Amino acid sequence: MSSSSTVPTELDAVVVGAGFSGLYMLYRLRELGMSARVFEAGDDVGGTWYWNRYPGARCDVESMHYSFSFDPELEQEWEWTEKYPSQPEILAYIRHVAERHDLRRDVVLSTRVTAAHFDEGSRRWTVRTDRGHVVSARYCVLAVGCLSVPKAPEVPGLENFRGSWYHTSQWPEDDVDFSGQRVAVIGTGSSGIQAIPILAERAAELTVFQRTANFCLPTFNGPIDREMVSEIKATYPEVREAGRNSGFGIAIEAPTRSALEVSEDERLRTYEERWNRGNLTGVLQAYTDLLTDQAANDTAADFVRDRIRETVTDPATAEKLLPRGHAFGTKRPCLGTGYYETFNRDDVHLVDLRETPLVEITERGLRTSEREYEFDSIVLATGFDAMTGAFLAIDIRGRDGLTLREKWSQGPVGYLGLGVAGFPNLFTITGPGSPSVLSNMIVSIEQHVDWIAGLLSHLDANGLSTVEASEAAEKEWGEHVRECGEATLYPKTDSWYMGANVPGKPRVFMAYIGGVGVYREKCREVAGNGYEGFVLQ
Numbered sequence: 243m244s245s246s247s248t249v250p251t252e253l254d255a256v257v258v259g260a261g262f263s264g265l266y267m268l269y270r271l272r273e274l275g276m277s278a279r280v281f282e283a284g285d286d287v288g289g290t291w292y293w294n295r296y297p298g299a300r301c302d303v304e305s306m307h308y309s310f311s312f313d314p315e316l317e318q319e320w321e322w323t324e325k326y327p328s329q330p331e332i333l334a335y336i337r338h339v340a341e342r343h344d345l346r347r348d349v350v351l352s353t354r355v356t357a358a359h360f361d362e363g364s365r366r367w368t369v370r371t372d373r374g375h376v377v378s379a380r381y382c383v384l385a386v387g388c389l390s391v392p393k394a395p396e397v398p399g400l401e402n403f404r405g406s407w408y409h410t411s412q413w414p415e416d417d418v419d420f421s422g423q424r425v426a427v428i429g430t431g432s433s434g435i436q437a438i439p440i441l442a443e444r445a446a447e448l449t450v451f452q453r454t455a456n457f458c459l460p461t462f463n464g465p466i467d468r469e470m471v472s473e474i475k476a477t478y479p480e481v482r483e484a485g486r487n488s489g490f491g492i493a494i495e496a497p498t499r500s501a502l503e504v505s506e507d508e509r510l511r512t513y514e515e516r517w518n519r520g521n522l523t524g525v526l527q528a529y530t531d532l533l534t535d536q537a538a539n540d541t542a543a544d545f546v547r548d549r550i551r552e553t554v555t556d557p558a559t560a561e562k563l564l565p566r567g568h569a570f571g572t573k574r575p576c577l578g579t580g581y582y583e584t585f586n587r588d589d590v591h592l593v594d595l596r597e598t599p600l601v602e603i604t605e606r607g608l609r610t611s612e613r614e615y616e617f618d619s620i621v622l623a624t625g626f627d628a629m630t631g632a633f634l635a636i637d638i639r640g641r642d643g644l645t646l647r648e649k650w651s652q653g654p655v656g657y658l659g660l661g662v663a664g665f666p667n668l669f670t671i672t673g674p675g676s677p678s679v680l681s682n683m684i685v686s687i688e689q690h691v692d693w694i695a696g697l698l699s700h701l702d703a704n705g706l707s708t709v710e711a712s713e714a715a716e717k718e719w720g721e722h723v724r725e726c727g728e729a730t731l732y733p734k735t736d737s738w739y740m741g742a743n744v745p746g747k748p749r750v751f752m753a754y755i756g757g758v759g760v761y762r763e764k765c766r767e768v769a770g771n772g773y774e775g776f777v778l779q
């Protein structure tokens with residue numbers, strides 16, 4: 243660990259966050275010969291995969307695709323063990339990358355960046371931390387993560403609870419022993435869906451409090467297929483390139499037909515075959531219009547609902563687990579292992595918070611509008627203040643003292659999700675307005691970092707000192723992001739993509755749905771045209 247005494251007061255760049263984004267940014271900054279430090283609030287590198295240690299935590303992108311591509315030797319050497327990588331395995335991978343490239347010596351752990359202010363005179367950022375560092379840097383790169391600010395439950399009383407409670411994204415380093423306990427889980431998003439089957443095995447009794455039933459598809463996870471690994475390793479550069487140019491960051495055959503132009507029999511056969519692939523994109527990418535046309539979407543949603551009815555033996559419980567009122571895919575779809583089957587256990591109970599809303603957390607447990615439930619432990623799988631939370635948690639001030647909080651008060655704006663007008667030399671990795679959470683995020687992270695590195699090298703080569711998105715380019719890009727969103731069913735759904743899970747947050751569709759490949763091409767064009775839309779001085 244780098245200590246405060248070793249942090250210089252003048253640097254070329256400060257990077258905030260030591261997940262995949264921050265570590266790769268550091269690697270590229272070093273290649274450019276720049277001095278840099280990464281400040282990380284956590285006690286180790288890894289970001290998401292350091293914090294989210296809950297039982298069952300796993301990536302929904304297959305192992306062979308959820309990894310860096312910048313180090314071809316590592317790509318060949320690293321051996322994943324399962325189809326979908328578990329949190330410990332991804333964390334081991336990130337730690338290995340940090341050590342292999344000697345990144346740790348420039349990472350300052352257990353240190354939160356509290357403020358970053360731009361000084362117009364010196365054209366530099368002054369960055370402050372909660373451990374008293376004050377660093378002047380030419381560039382400030384925010385690699386703070388889209389899902390790194392946990393969201394607390396919306397009901398009061400957590401401080402009164404006499405048992406133990408855990409947020410899935412702040413899980414203790416030493417796993418928790420739930421044996422013999424009555425355990426509650428609040429939340430059935432991705433984290434809840436992954437944790438519930440394992441918690442059910444470990445606890446004496448598990449009660450799941452569900453507000454919105456989610457669509458969950460099976461992973462069919464297991465030991466990785468060695469033949470597939472060999473095939474991918476033999477053609478990794480092509481596999482990666484295809485991913486970079488695809489819609490979501492992993493190449494799959496593009497659909498060509500509407501769900502409504504084929505017979506019901508054919509549709510069902512198609513869905514069945516794709517369901518058995520055990521991935522997120524199979525069913526969702528079966529037809530061209532599943533994310534744009536409600537009637538088409540209903541056909542896939544009905545298919546999933548039928549699978550739930552088949553799996554859950556108690557019809558009343560099955561009914562509660564059926565997702566309704568939002569289109570399939572417009573909330574983050576989930577992958578699970580034995581999720582619905584878990585509700586067939588006698589020691590697992592489901593409380594539908596739409597019928598009996600949660601009122602408060604009490605000394606002994608949880609109170610709904612109907613009754614009080616007693617628990618030894620509560621697991622909060624209540625998600626995140628997604629996509630903007632970590633940026634806005636820092637006091638960021640640009641030109642003329644403009645704060646990012648003011649600038650984003652009606653929802654986030656920025657150019658390409660990379661830079662914000664009024665905030666020169668500040669970069670947002672996987673920022674709002676980029677494909678970010680609608681992609682295999684490592685593909686998006688590498689693209690952002692490479693693009694920023696190219697820009698910094700261009701500035702140096704041309705003796706320029708600042709780069710800033712123009713208001714006009716930012717506005718135009720914002721319109722394009724909004725129009726792309728509105729051509730889909732996403733904005734109709736209350737989801738964290740829309741900021742709808744956080745009371746008072748502006749309701750804006752925050753990610754770019756135009757596609758990873760299209761977005762990449764746009765960034766390439768912008769760079770090719772002398773960083774069109776950015777003001778370089």
Ligand code: FAD
Pocket residue numbers: 258259260261262263264281282283284288289290291292294299300301302303353354355356385386387388389390432433632635636671672681682683684687
């Ligand atoms: P993060 O990994 O979030 O790292 C950001 C780091 O910044 C954190 O360590 C945080 O502590 C630090 N930080 C934030 N603010 C400050 C501050 N002010 N000062 C200092 N440090 C700060 N993506 C996929 O593509 N596929 C998946 O299947 C998938 N599954 C996921 C499952 C879970 C449970 C979660 C939470 C996320 C998942 N993601 C998935 C998204 C995942 O976050 C990204 O894939 C990737 O790990 C993001 O890396 P990052 O470095 O950009 O951000």
